Amino acid sequence: MKPARFDYYSPDSPNEALELLGQYGDDAKILAGGQSLMPMMNMRLVRPKVVIDINRIAGLSHISPRPDGGLAVGAMTRQRELERSALVLETAPLLSLAIPYIGHFQIRNRGTVGGSLAHSDPAAEIPAVCLTLDTEFELASSAGERTVKAEDFFLNHLTTALEPAELLTQIRIPQTVGNWRWGFQEVCRRDGDFALVGAATMLRLDDRGICLESRITAFGAGGTPMRMNAAENHLSGSSVNADDRSEAARLVSDALDPISDIHASAKYRQDVAGVMVRRALEQALLPMEGEDAA
Amino acid sequence: MTTERKIRLTVNGKAYESLVPVRMTLVDFLRGELDLTGTHVGCEHGVCGACTILVDGSAMRSCLMLAVQADGANLMTVEGLAEGPELHPLQRAFQRNHALQCGFCTPGLLMTAYEFLRDTSSPTEEQVREGISGNICRCTGYAPIVQAILDVSQEAG
Numbered sequence A: 001m002k003p004a005r006f007d008y009y010s011p012d013s014p015n016e017a018l019e020l021l022g023q024y025g026d027d028a029k030i031l032a033g034g035q036s037l038m039p040m041m042n043m044r045l046v047r048p049k050v051v052i053d054i055n056r057i058a059g060l061s062h063i064s065p066r067p068d069g070g071l072a073v074g075a076m077t078r079q080r081e082l083e084r085s086a087l088v089l090e091t092a093p094l095l096s097l098a099i100p101y102i103g104h105f106q107i108r109n110r111g112t113v114g115g116s117l118a119h120s121d122p123a124a125e126i127p128a129v130c131l132t133l134d135t136e137f138e139l140a141s142s143a144g145e146r147t148v149k150a151e152d153f154f155l156n157h158l159t160t161a162l163e164p165a166e167l168l169t170q171i172r173i174p175q176t177v178g179n180w181r182w183g184f185q186e187v188c189r190r191d192g193d194f195a196l197v198g199a200a201t202m203l204r205l206d207d208r209g210i211c212l213e214s215r216i217t218a219f220g221a222g223g224t225p226m227r228m229n230a231a232e233n234h235l236s237g238s239s240v241n242a243d244d245r246s247e248a249a250r251l252v253s254d255a256l257d258p259i260s261d262i263h264a265s266a267k268y269r270q271d272v273a274g275v276m277v278r279r280a281l282e283q284a285l286l287p288m289e290g291e292d293a294a
Numbered sequence B: 001m002t003t004e005r006k007i008r009l010t011v012n013g014k015a016y017e018s019l020v021p022v023r024m025t026l027v028d029f030l031r032g033e034l035d036l037t038g039t040h041v042g043c044e045h046g047v048c049g050a051c052t053i054l055v056d057g058s059a060m061r062s063c064l065m066l067a068v069q070a071d072g073a074n075l076m077t078v079e080g081l082a083e084g085p086e087l088h089p090l091q092r093a094f095q096r097n098h099a100l101q102c103g104f105c106t107p108g109l110l111m112t113a114y115e116f117l118r119d120t121s122s123p124t125e126e127q128v129r130e131g132i133s134g135n136i137c138r139c140t141g142y143a144p145i146v147q148a149i150l151d152v153s154q155e156a157g
């Protein structure tokens, strides 16, 4: 038998899950898609005393429009459902752009949005996109509910604001109003591998192509995905021409202090993060469907 | 204690009921308890793809699911592809194209290709390569596997 012994619960309701979490706290692990937790349990890197399987809870899996124009996504929504969702493509195209980079389709068939966010691998796509989209996280425990902003959610390598007895129930992606454009780029050795480093960008342009607002996130280049404020500030008010894009890339590389590991050296990550930002900006500026190339 | 549970599930159209230790993975259950040894078990952390089966129609890693999680599910394994002595078109194409040597990766690749072709009826070679990127083969160099899958899509189209 691969995993160490544990007690198994499969609650039908969020309340039941929260009660169990309250009771077992640190000894318990929530089991969502299992695409990160099960490998760790199979290798016995993690040996929870109690496994709380939330796959049978109805209502945690949904993609729904919000009255204010944004999007709510339930924690147990499979990554593959996001990939196929017309509503996500319409409301949060950056997410649609990023999801196919996650592992392989068999992984996305099972892996969940909430699991990816709670696990918070520094090279993961969904956390980077959620940080870029100013997403809000709804957390629940037997003591009550709270909402955490993306900028406060990712704390460190594999560490989030989630307390041991808390469940991530859903995320809220605010509506983006205006002429926004999107870019998402990453490098990895083979299709489906975790990114060595990557970037997500958003640009809001006025009629003349001047940048009113920009958002730039680097991931795989530190303990968490990171917003690149200096580069964002540099682009605001600019026409995002080739010089502006190169300068943004340089500011990003300068701001990063990544680690070396068997996959890539720190220097590589630092340099290539800049390249990813530059390419993601170029991608964001490409004419969109139905738009004149001029 | 909740260390054992009774589960009911359907595998390749046949109903089963079984008492399983909760920590048993689905692939170990299929092989060890149901004697369906067509599904192979490789890396046991989701990377190699040898254990890929269909769970309610979607290709998944059976090493990353617990058997208890399959309670109520409808599974299809490589044993469910052929109809009696009649091989599935994918199996015939793999045979024709020499898309296997040792055969270890074959069940996972077949189940992956099964869902892939259902979703993408006339794929390009590049799409096929991406579609099978989650399955590792150490014998063929992939070229005959890609060809076999393209063959089936052309036969059907």
Ligand SMILES: Cc1cc2nc3c(=O)[nH]c(=O)nc-3n(C[C@H](O)[C@H](O)[C@H](O)COP(=O)(O)OP(=O)(O)OC[C@H]3O[C@@H](n4cnc5c(N)ncnc54)[C@H](O)[C@@H]3O)c2cc1C
Pocket: A029, A030, A031, A032, A033, A034, A035, A036, A037, A038, A039, A075, A076, A101, A102, A103, A104, A107, A110, A111, A112, A113, A114, A115, A116, A118, A119, A121, A123, A124, A125, A126, A162, A166, A167, A168, A169, A192, A193, A194, A195, B045, B046, B047
């Ligand atoms: C071969 C392979 C390749 C992969 N490639 C990538 C990749 O390129 N990019 C990428 O981002 N990911 C990749 N993954 C990981 C995949 O995206 C996982 O699905 C994801 O990291 C975890 O989601 P899950 O639903 O599977 O969660 P689980 O594995 O079930 O859980 C992960 C962790 O989150 C906790 N958790 C889960 N849900 C909640 C919740 N609602 N509230 C509180 N805590 C919760 C669990 O307790 C656990 O600690 C890959 C996985 C594999 C096996």
